[in-house]
Amino acid sequence: MATRLCVVGSVNADLTFTVDALPRPGETVLASSLLPSPGGKGGNQAVAAARAGATVELVAALGTDGAAAQLRGHLQANGVGLKGIATIPGPSGSAAILVDAQAENCIVVAPGANGHLSLSSPVTQAVVADSEVVLVSLEIPLDTAVAAARIARSSGAVSILNASPAPHDPTELAQLFDVVVVNEDEAAPWTDRPVPHLVITRGSQGARYVGQQRLDIASPAVEAVDTTGAGDVFAGVLAASWPEGVEHALARACAAGALATLVHGAGDCAPYSEAIEDVMGAS
Ligand code: RIB
Numbered sequence: 001m002a003t004r005l006c007v008v009g010s011v012n013a014d015l016t017f018t019v020d021a022l023p024r025p026g027e028t029v030l031a032s033s034l035l036p037s038p039g040g041k042g043g044n045q046a047v048a049a050a051r052a053g054a055t056v057e058l059v060a061a062l063g064t065d066g067a068a069a070q071l072r073g074h075l076q077a078n079g080v081g082l083k084g085i086a087t088i089p090g091p092s093g094s095a096a097i098l099v100d101a102q103a104e105n106c107i108v109v110a111p112g113a114n115g116h117l118s119l120s121s122p123v124t125q126a127v128v129a130d131s132e133v134v135l136v137s138l139e140i141p142l143d144t145a146v147a148a149a150r151i152a153r154s155s156g157a158v159s160i161l162n163a164s165p166a167p168h169d170p171t172e173l174a175q176l177f178d179v180v181v182v183n184e185d186e187a188a189p190w191t192d193r194p195v196p197h198l199v200i201t202r203g204s205q206g207a208r209y210v211g212q213q214r215l216d217i218a219s220p221a222v223e224a225v226d227t228t229g230a231g232d233v234f235a236g237v238l239a240a241s242w243p244e245g246v247e248h249a250l251a252r253a254c255a256a257g258a259l260a261t262l263v264h265g266a267g268d269c270a271p272y273s274e275a276i277e278d279v280m281g282a283s
Helices: 041-051 066-077 112-116 122-129 142-155 171-176 230-244 246-260 273-282
Strands: 004-008 012-018 033-039 055-062 081-087 093-099 105-110 133-137 158-162 179-183 197-201 207-210 214-217
Touching: 004 041, 004 122, 004 142, 004 230, 012 066, 033 041, 033 066, 041 055, 041 066, 041 133, 041 230, 055 066, 055 112, 055 122, 066 081, 081 112, 081 122, 093 112, 122 142, 133 142, 133 230, 142 158, 142 171, 158 230, 179 230, 197 230, 197 246, 207 246, 214 246, 230 246, 246 273
Parallel strands: 004 055, 004 133, 012 093, 055 081, 133 158, 158 179, 179 197
Antiparallel strands: 012 033, 093 105, 197 207, 207 214
């Protein structure tokens, strides 16, 4: 059965600059290419989960600019349900992304409409409540993330937090979410908190699970060209696969995250379920 997943998060119009080396403060560098693409952690996660076989609704905010229609079209084309999309007068979110020759990136986000996302409408609340799994990331107001976790708890859904960007104070979030997904460099604030399921992503090393048991799952080896969005693909596929058991969900998420690094740009880098199963079958 396909997982009924609600993703609550950002949608951005990305501009990706490919450079030899990331600039130091005060330095100007020339890019060898410039790629506009759909992005935003919420949108990327929703697309990844839909391609992995989940039935997905996205709760997000778009602006009234030209980017909004393109972003909406990309989500629709990937089978993501848009009942929970709000339109906020003004610009959509956007992101400037630099990717270097080692496939590492740095990202600056202008939140635009994402900064006004709320769960105040009954329609949006119903979209969250009518889910089996709720996946939340943090390029949206903290109150909205907290509200999503509360609705998930009262409706009996599993709540998963992708703690990115890193919050200033994780205390309340750690008490509200069932699962926290965090990258290794930002994991320290979470390891001493009462999170029932902690998933630590370790880039090309795979992922670590800390819960009632401890698991280390390896990622398939790949020649990465761009790691942007790989964490979003990992989180989306993990959420889509969570009802099938932790170990299987982690293995699927690691395989999907590795495949995502083979494609430039974030919004279109998620693999389809056949490719994920092929990689898992081969390892
Ligand atoms: O994780 C990658 C994403 O972060 C990009 O798509 C960008 O929009 C930012 O949200």
